[in-house]
Amino acid sequence: MKDRLLSTVDLTLAQQEHVRNALHLLHKKTRTWDHLAAILKFEPTTLVHVAHARRSVSVLLAFRIARLVGICVEALLAGHYPGPGFCPRCGYGFKRGQRERA
Secondary structure (H helix, E strand, O other), rough: OOOOOOOOOHHHHHHHHHHHHHHHHHHHHHHHHHHHHHHHOOOOHHHHHHHHOOOOOOHHHHHHHHHOOOOHHHHHHHHOOOOOEOOOOOOEEOOEEHHHHO
């Protein structure tokens, strides 16, 4: 049996959306797609296309984002980043009655 490469169909639509949310949040934090692309070792245009759902999320991208933010890939795919109570797109949220940024 041949080894099968992981493809984008290995991620559900919900998992891909969780990765896209993390990608948007990281873009907010790094301020440019070029800087984020250099950190993640992807082309900036690839990240833009993935973020805006013009391309599917790859397992490699999910892995690199999880490693960058310091969580396991399973937690990223389950939507646990940036955490409960925070906007997944910009990091804005309320925690114990105070306004905070993730």
